Amino acid sequence: EPVAKKLRSDADVNGEAKPEVTTAEAEPEVPAEARPDVTAEVRLEVTAEVRPEVPVEGRPEVPAEAKPEVTAEARPEVPVEGRPEVPAEAKPEVTAEARPEVPAEPGVKPQSKQEEDFLSSKPEVKADVKPDATAVTVAKNADADADVDNEDADEESDEDPLAHRPFAEADVGIETYLGSHPGFAGALKTNWEDFHVHEVDSAGCLARLTNQEIPKEVKNAEDVLTSEQKQQLLKLSLDNCAKLLNDEVVIECGEDKEWRTKLHKCIKAQFPALCSNTAERNGVKVILVKQKRGSEQERREWPKDRGAYCHFVMHLHGKGTLNAIDNIARGMRMKPSHFAYCGTKDKRAVTSQWVSVHKVEAARIKSVANRISGVSVGNFCYKQNPLRLGDHLGNEFSLIIRDVQASSEDIASSVASLKSAGFVNYFGLQRFGQSGNGGTFEVGRALLRCQWSLAIDRILEPCGADNPTARRWKLAYKKDGDAATCAAKMRTGLERSLLLGIARNGGQANLSALQALPRNMLQLFGHSYQSLLWNRLATARLKLYGPKPALGDLVQLPDGSIREIGGDQPGCPADPDSCELAxxxxxxxxxxxxxxxxxxxxxxxxxxxxxxxxxxxxxxRVKDLSLPGSYRPLIVRPQGVSYSLLRYTDPRLPLLLSDRDLLNKPDQQQHQLIASSSEETGDLKSAILLRMRLPKSAYATMAVRELSRGQISVLSCR
Structure with missing residues (x-):
């Protein structure tokens, strides 16, 4: 009878109607003296799914006051036939070692007073006890969206617990330093407004947004018409406006071809919405003028005296180059490949760089860009040639290092060492991205080994850097394998392109699925693996031979040629002492x-x-995956290094003015901004404003690493 009561109680708790079960069906006969009295209070039943495995005979009695009420969500249903009654005297006491504590998920509140008491009474876990891997929480990439629902977290619990661990520098070969200075502690990229980048063009000038004016066209108007012809042309805009909407206007022009050509040019210059053609009516040459229709008007002749490419400065706040170009191109209904630039810039920064596009009006670019958050454009001009990757000399960086903890002497000696010795020219952590359980270099390695399915698995593996939408449908594809449905639910992105490729090509075990990705993206994976190898080589080189030239090293001569120290080619340096490490x-x-x-x-x-x-x-064998290789300097010495000490109280206030700030408030000065950030009362903190110029492909974060000897934390701000 007590067992039957308990079963009815279970049914009430779970909210489900259970079939009538007799005592004999439920469990074996147990002597009355060995059967503990079951009160109306429900006892917590712990199954293997809820608690680490503890043998039944070693399961202790849980005090009544620590037994919370268990709802249907908290306890999986166990068949009655498989739940034998265990005598109370057979339940030994459980120690902390036997049951590790699993912390409650943040934001989860106890459902009852009993549950609250139970949670608060859990014993502490001793240091030598290792919880199950599913309970391990690993720090994720700081760029990731932290708002992940519990369902997603549960679905990932069986994966490698280090799946989303941010890269350590040693993971990608970054290990050595050049200087022996003390360094100092601080924080970089606390806010993305603390990291400013200005591109340096081939002439050594900075890309700065200083105006947003549309260039005025210089027109050399020719007086090619007689007064009578001018009167006839004037009718196009007065008497015949209504007629032009549905018909055409005829201008008699005679047999003089040169004059007809000038007249065509004049109509195009003065009436852009009209088009003109030469025809013959009743044996007489005439010009037919009518209104342009749709795309015909868009394709009007580009002025011959104007450069074919519109160049402009693109100023970005918290937006990467590729994302900004994609947004502008979509707004103009063009392909992103129509836009050219010298290099890509980090999205967690304030950046300015030059962009060019073929035969597009400056006014049209400005109109579209003004509607995109974080994008400003200006300094328009027209040139005959486009930009190309690598056309620039490098970048100028203005960095705010906050929460500096060092003496002025240590800061000065560290900056002096950076100026004189430079830093190891490592590829920074951002080069290696985040793809599934590892970096983009792991995708590149799989591609080089022709492991197509593995490469796709790496790309589509959910990771901490995913936005919520990408994460959701990556998980759905991992579970169901329905590439077409998952792709349809994603608007844009690398993952959508790849899923469409899988759906169209019958699975992910073939190259065709991967070739649905943009060509430059496929190459990026290979370059990431290439960069990993270079970092490891640089560390091996410095550990083996030290920070000085060695016999057999390759050096780049002033004419750009590559020679081996001690080699037998003409022009090879004979002695390492005659060369510089740079x-x-x-x-x-x-x-x-x-x-x-x-x-x-x-x-x-x-x-x-x-x-x-x-x-x-x-x-x-796949051309886009081939790596011909190139050469990269072992070290870099930054140019124009300078620094100044700042004080601030509010870490949220910016300490640098952007190009957009100066354009909107030209009278505001940098010192005014710094002063305003320190007006509030509170503990003053120290910061450093560091400026320097680096050649293209050099990473400012690696310069800061050398400056601080790894004591400055580079935060992934949002």
Missing amino acids: SVVLPLPGFDVRLPGNAIADALRDMLAEDGLTLADLRH
């Missing part, structure tokens, strides 16, 4: 580069062999 280069691994004549060449072959590759494999 001239030493390391190969970016590829099938068309020369390797150093020392142990570094063997180190590269060994690294490739560990990944199941050889140098010959870098000449891939």
Whole structure:
């Protein structure tokens, strides 16, 4: 009878009607003296799914006051036939070692007073107890959206607990320093407004947004018409306006071809909405003028005296280059590939760079860009040639390092060391991205090994850097494998393109699915792997030979040629002492580069062999995946290094004026902004404003790493 009561109580708790079960059906006969009295209070039943495995015979009695009421959501249903009654005297006491504490999820409130007491009475876990992997919480990439629902978190609980761990520098080969200065602690990128980048063009000038005016056309008007012809032309805009809407106007022009040509030009210049053609009526040459229709008007002749490419400065706040170009192109109904630029800039920054586009009016670009958040354009001009990747000299950086904890002497000596010695020219962490359980270099390695399915798995693996939509449908694809449905639910993005490729090509085990991705994206994965190898080579080189040139090193001569120290080619330096470390280069691994004549060449072959590759494999049968290679300086010495000490109280207030700030408030000065950030009462904190110029492909975060000897934390601000 007590058991039957308990079963009815279970049914009431779970909110479900259970069939009538007799005592005999429910469990074996137990002597009355061994059967504990079951009160109306419901006992917590712990199953293997809820609590780490504890044998039944070793399961202790839980005090009544610590037994919370269990709802249907908290306890999986267990068949009655499989739930034998355990005598109370067989339940030993559980210690902290036997049941590790699993912290409650943030934001989850106890449903009853009993549950609150139970949660608060859990024993502490001893240091030698390791909780189950499913309970391990790992810090995710700081760029990730932290608002992940519990359902997603549960679905990922069976994955590698380190799946979303942010990269450590050592993971991508970043290990050594050049200087012996003390360094200092601080924080970079607390706000993205603390990181400003201005592109330096081939002439050494900074890309700055200083005006948003549309260039005025210089017109050399020719007086090619007689007074009578002018009167006839005037009818186009007065008497015949109504007629032009549905018909055409005829102008008699005679047999003089040169005059007809000038008249056509005049009509196009004075009446852009009209088009003119020469025809013959009753044996007489005439010009037919009518209104342009739709796209015909868009294709009007580009002025011959104007450059074919519109160049402009694109100023971005918290938006990456590729994303901004994509938004502008979509607004203009063009392909992003029509726009050209010298290099891409980080989205977690305030950046200014030059962009060019073929035969598009400045006014049209400005009109579209003004509607895009975080994008400003200006400094328009027309030139004959487009921009190309790598056309710039480099970038000027203005950085705010906050919460500085160092003496002025330590700061000065650290800056002096950065100026004189420079820093190791490592590829920064942002080069390696986040793709599934690892970096983009893991996708690149799989592509080079022709492991198409593995590469797709890596790209579509959910990761902490995903936005909520991408994360949701990545999880759905992982569960159901329905690429077409998942792609239809995603508006844009790399994942959508790949899912469409999988759906169209019958699965992910073939190359065609991957070739649905943009060509530059496929190449990016290979370049990421190439960069990983270079970082590891740089560390090996400095550990083996130190910060000085060595026999067999490759150096770049002033004419751009690559020679080996001690080599037998003409022009090769004979002695390492005759070279500077700044001239030493390391190969970016590829099938068309020369390797150093020392142990570094063997180190590269060994690294490739560990990944199941050889140098010959870098000449891939898929052209877009081939890596010819190039050369990269081992160290960089920044130019124009300067710094100033600042004080502030509110970490949220910006300490740098952007181009847009100066354009909107030209009278505001930098010192006024700094002063306003310190007006509030409170503890003053120290900051450093650091300025420097770096060559293209050099990473400011690696310069800051050398400056601080790794003590400055680079935060991934939002």
